[in-house]
Amino acid sequence: MLVSFKIQKFNPEVDAKPYYRDYEIELPERATVLESIIAIKEEIDGTLSFRCSCRSAICGSCAMRINRCAKLACKARVADEVNRHGSILIEPLQKLKVIKDLVVDMDPFWRMIEKVKPYLMPDPNEAAPERERLVDPSTTEDVIRNSLCILCACCHTDCNVAELEPGFVGPAALAKGQRYVADTRDGATDERLKSLSEPHGLWECARCFACTQVCPKGVDPRESIRRIGHLAYERGIRSDEGIKHAQAFLDSVKASGRLNEATLPLKTKGLGVVGMTPMALQMFLKGKVPFPIQRPVPDMEEIRKIFELTEKQR
Amino acid sequence: MLEYDVVVVGAGLAGMRAAIEASKKTAKVAVLTKVHPVRSHSGAAQGGINAALSPADSPESHAFDTVKGSDYLGDQDAIEVLCSEAPGDIIELEHMGTVFSRASDGRIAQRPFGGAGFPRTCYASDITGLVILHALYEQMLKLGIKVYDEWFVTSLAVDDGVCRGIIAIDLKSGKLEAVKAKAVILATGGCAPVFHNSSNALISTGDGMSLAYRAGATLMDMEFLQFHPTTLKANGVLITEGARGEGGYLLNALGERFMAKYAPNKMELASRDVVSRAEQTEIEEGRGIDGCVLIDLRHLGAQKIKERLMQIRELAMDIAGVDPIEQPIPIRPGAHYSMGGIKTDVHGATMLKGLYAAGECACVSVHGANRLGGNSLLETIVFGRRAGRAASELACSVAGASFPEAALSDEERRISELLKREKGERAHVLRKELQEAANTNLGIFRVAKKMQNCVEKVRELKERYARAIVQDRGRIFNTDLTNALQTGYLIDLGEAMALGALAREESRGAHSRLDFPKRDDEKWLKHTLAYWTPNGPRLGYLDVTMTKWPPAERSY
Numbered sequence: 083m084l085v086s087f088k089i090q091k092f093n094p095e096v097d098a099k100p101y102y103r104d105y106e107i108e109l110p111e112r113a114t115v116l117e118s119i120i121a122i123k124e125e126i127d128g129t130l131s132f133r134c135s136c137r138s139a140i141c142g143s144c145a146m147r148i149n150r151c152a153k154l155a156c157k158a159r160v161a162d163e164v165n166r167h168g169s170i171l172i173e174p175l176q177k178l179k180v181i182k183d184l185v186v187d188m189d190p191f192w193r194m195i196e197k198v199k200p201y202l203m204p205d206p207n208e209a210a211p212e213r214e215r216l217v218d219p220s221t222t223e224d225v226i227r228n229s230l231c232i233l234c235a236c237c238h239t240d241c242n243v244a245e246l247e248p249g250f251v252g253p254a255a256l257a258k259g260q261r262y263v264a265d266t267r268d269g270a271t272d273e274r275l276k277s278l279s280e281p282h283g284l285w286e287c288a289r290c291f292a293c294t295q296v297c298p299k300g301v302d303p304r305e306s307i308r309r310i311g312h313l314a315y316e317r318g319i320r321s322d323e324g325i326k327h328a329q330a331f332l333d334s335v336k337a338s339g340r341l342n343e344a345t346l347p348l349k350t351k352g353l354g355v356v357g358m359t360p361m362a363l364q365m366f367l368k369g370k371v372p373f374p375i376q377r378p379v380p381d382m383e384e385i386r387k388i389f390e391l392t393e394k395q396r
Numbered sequence: 397m398l399e400y401d402v403v404v405v406g407a408g409l410a411g412m413r414a415a416i417e418a419s420k421k422t423a424k425v426a427v428l429t430k431v432h433p434v435r436s437h438s439g440a441a442q443g444g445i446n447a448a449l450s451p452a453d454s455p456e457s458h459a460f461d462t463v464k465g466s467d468y469l470g471d472q473d474a475i476e477v478l479c480s481e482a483p484g485d486i487i488e489l490e491h492m493g494t495v496f497s498r499a500s501d502g503r504i505a506q507r508p509f510g511g512a513g514f515p516r517t518c519y520a521s522d523i524t525g526l527v528i529l530h531a532l533y534e535q536m537l538k539l540g541i542k543v544y545d546e547w548f549v550t551s552l553a554v555d556d557g558v559c560r561g562i563i564a565i566d567l568k569s570g571k572l573e574a575v576k577a578k579a580v581i582l583a584t585g586g587c588a589p590v591f592h593n594s595s596n597a598l599i600s601t602g603d604g605m606s607l608a609y610r611a612g613a614t615l616m617d618m619e620f621l622q623f624h625p626t627t628l629k630a631n632g633v634l635i636t637e638g639a640r641g642e643g644g645y646l647l648n649a650l651g652e653r654f655m656a657k658y659a660p661n662k663m664e665l666a667s668r669d670v671v672s673r674a675e676q677t678e679i680e681e682g683r684g685i686d687g688c689v690l691i692d693l694r695h696l697g698a699q700k701i702k703e704r705l706m707q708i709r710e711l712a713m714d715i716a717g718v719d720p721i722e723q724p725i726p727i728r729p730g731a732h733y734s735m736g737g738i739k740t741d742v743h744g745a746t747m748l749k750g751l752y753a754a755g756e757c758a759c760v761s762v763h764g765a766n767r768l769g770g771n772s773l774l775e776t777i778v779f780g781r782r783a784g785r786a787a788s789e790l791a792c793s794v795a796g797a798s799f800p801e802a803a804l805s806d807e808e809r810r811i812s813e814l815l816k817r818e819k820g821e822r823a824h825v826l827r828k829e830l831q832e833a834a835n836t837n838l839g840i841f842r843v844a845k846k847m848q849n850c851v852e853k854v855r856e857l858k859e860r861y862a863r864a865i866v867q868d869r870g871r872i873f874n875t876d877l878t879n880a881l882q883t884g885y886l887i888d889l890g891e892a893m894a895l896g897a898l899a900r901e902e903s904r905g906a907h908s909r910l911d912f913p914k915r916d917d918e919k920w921l922k923h924t925l926a927y928w929t930p931n932g933p934r935l936g937y938l939d940v941t942m943t944k945w946p947p948a949e950r951s952y
């Protein structure tokens with residue numbers, strides 16, 4: 083099949099800014115995007131630059147934006163892209179500085195991964211056994227699921243929060259964090275939970291599920307984030323605004339079946355709410371501040387049942 | 397100029413294990429790698445890593461299986477080291493945090509693998525390489541070992557017969573840099589992409605083997621290239637031996653488990669060379685399907701497949717469009733692993749002073765004429781550790797000598813010449829012709845005439861390569877340039893393979909000749925050595941080290 087590609091190019095040695103170049107190439111039916119750009123590099127444009135290595139979705143090198151979604155080029159099929167989008171647009175991953183064409187500077191991503199102390203920290207008071215540490219196989223599900231992560235940065239660079247808040251540690255790092263939190267051999271669970279709960283940590287996640295959707299390996303980072311959040315809550319690690327916010331949500335719905343947006347900031351931020359005064363004033367002037375006293379929803383019995391049921395299912 | 401005690405080239409399992417060990421003796425350790433460490437090809441290893449952990453198993457029986465698997469070409473002293481140190485190394489990996497699948501008693505689970513008399517392959521589902529790669533990388537972070545990632549090494553600096561450091565392109569800046577070192581460890585992985593559609597990564601281009609060879613270290617046993625029995629037709633991507641270890645069947649077009657004819661005792665779990673030959677015979681005799689045979693996993697059931705073979709299920713669905721829960725997967729033998737490599741002793745020392753090698757680029761030799769599945773990951777760990785130790789000991793015992801000044805400017809000249817050259821062929825054309833020639837003439841069954849063709853073809857390619865061009869003339873992240881350099885490495889190695897194979901007039905392990913179908917211990921129980929000369933490799937031979945196991949007939 084003859085396929086058209088539009089690819090973002092940028093060579094810092096000659097170009098002032100990125101531009102798009104069109105290519106057209108004959109490809110076999112089941113070609114992947116990676117095979118296609120390799121063919122373009124070999125047959126049309128030797129300067130086209132991208133990373134690739136394993137061709138089998140395991141090394142994480144070839145992440146790029148394909149039709150505006152972060153994907154592994156070696157896993158994305160040309161035919162699928164054409165069927166869905168009519169053509170193929172390839173751009174570098176978002177948020178990271180472009181080094182050349184589709185090659186981005188991954189350093190900021192690696193720094194985020196390093197933040198979660200991604201190595202085993204056994205309990206220092208326990209001597210290492212002579213043999214392996216024993217692990218109950220029924221506890222390894224989360225560890226294995228998170229271990230599937232190949233650090234391709236698809237989730238990180240398509241994360242909606244990281245877009246607004248570049249300091250957010252991001253879904254890949256948090257999944258790595260859960261890999262160690264869930265590991266029964268690790269002795270630093272509380273320390274990890276505390277640090278993962280700090281500002282720019284897990285509570286900054288907006289629960290949009292973009293990470294889970296783009297992950298090419300089925301890691302489900304959002305689920306990892308939920309599980310560390312849950313554990314932190316259970317272990318009483320509740321000092322971050324994020325978790326207070328979640329608690330305030332819960333309390334409000336439990337009390338009235340409604341979200342009380344007027345009292346939420348107070349409960350989340352405590353005295354820190356004073357800092358929000360200018361915004362609150364502006365909102366008030368525009369009639370956007372809701373009345374703090376709310377009538378409960380008519381059928382509170384239903385709400386109570388929902389809470390009971392969730393409690394039971396945990 | 398950057399200066400270190402120990403420079404490790406390569407950040408796969410062997411390189412990182414070496415660096416971690418070296419850092420115990422000296423803080424001045426750096427790792428250089430052409431891709432970020434977690435992108436290294438070790439991460440693609442699926443099936444597992446061997447060690448006699450069970451009280452019912454023993455390092456001796458692991459060693460015997462390895463010797464037999466090697467078709468008696470492996471050096472038995474090295475094999476004894478490998479197998480006796482394996483349990484300790486696995487426990488150490490576990491203590492570092494490596495994730496292993498577990499048995500119900502909480503111990504590391506082990507699965508059966510080809511050519512093994514006991515289920516001794518430790519694994520993490522079918523992502524064993526990935527979890528060990530990450531564990532070692534994370535240890536490197538913890539220890540703060542310096543990594544220069546996306547530094548592409550183009551040559552070794554040798555002075556007075558001693559390796560003094562390396563020269564590399566920093567891909568992100570495009571600058572050529574010299575790094576001085578008291579000891580250099582090469583851990584650059586394999587070279588199966590001499591063949592078309594190998595199971596290896598695109599970056600497994602034998603760089604270190606070629607660099608060492610050009611610098612005066614010796615290559616050994618290059619003709620022994622393993623064909624893995626189960627690779628996908630479309631692009632050579634691997635279906636792990638673990639699939640047969642878990643009980644998968646190999647079927648021909650008639651639906652027969654044909655291994656009954658070739659290895660009635662071990663069936664699908666015979667040694668890889670045996671299984672690959674059986675498949676090729678079935679295909680050539682007309683009992684294949686579209687150039688393939690089938691691996692059938694359906695009887696294992698959905699749960700086992702999803703739990704223990706999740707990655708290969710995904711690969712089969714993505715690449716072949718087949719869900720192994722419902723259909724058998726078409727597979728065929730494919731180039732997979734280089735038993736040969738840079739000749740080293742059991743401490744990783746090469747024939748060139750100051751230069752060490754470990755992992756797939758090295759030839760200790762523990763695999764001889766045929767490697768057992770699960771022994772390669774083990775080799776990277778055991779001999780990576782040993783090379784790290786020996787190199788750091790050397791570095792701590794010698795004074796820093798000078799770096800040969802001209803080396804950097806010579807290399808700069810060579811690379812700018814290549815970048816400026818105007819008329820000629822692009823390197824990928826040559827790479828494809830090399831791969832085509834290797835597949836046609838140096839495959840599973842070999843004969844003199846075809847191998848001769850291959851030798852001639854490689855010589856022609858060498859000449860054309862001297863005039864090859866690159867299209868990208870820039871400096872920053874120039875992968876057109878690195879591809880061209882990699883093609884040069886592959887051509888070097890293809891020549892050593894073809895010549896070694898042509899000279900060896902017998903059949904042993906992966907080297908199987910139709911014109912000399914028998915193993916010939918009288919004449920050929922010896923290693924092939926290849927020394928670089930301007931006119932192509934000069935071959936030499938070396939006796940095999942034997943300790944306990946005299947050569948015996950090999951059947952499965």
Ligand SMILES: Cc1cc2nc3c(=O)[nH]c(=O)nc-3n(C[C@H](O)[C@H](O)[C@H](O)COP(=O)(O)OP(=O)(O)OC[C@H]3O[C@@H](n4cnc5c(N)ncnc54)[C@H](O)[C@@H]3O)c2cc1C
Pocket residue numbers: 405406407408409410411428429430431432433436437438439440441442443444445446524525547548549550583584585586595596597600603604634636732733754755756757769770771772773774776
């Ligand atoms: C698909 C597949 C599955 C496998 N499964 C198993 C298995 O289950 N069990 C088993 O025992 N074995 C298995 N093997 C074999 C085993 O994985 C490899 O032999 C082993 O991982 C090689 O490790 P290494 O550290 O030597 O090299 P690699 O992991 O290949 O690392 C090479 C390193 O060298 C660097 N490098 C290379 N050239 C340069 C250069 N010019 N400049 C700078 N850096 C450079 C690279 O960046 C990389 O970091 C498998 C192999 C394949 C292909």
Ligand code: FES
Pocket residue numbers: 134135136137138139140141142143144145154155156157
């Ligand atoms: S090339 Fe390795 S993930 Fe695509």
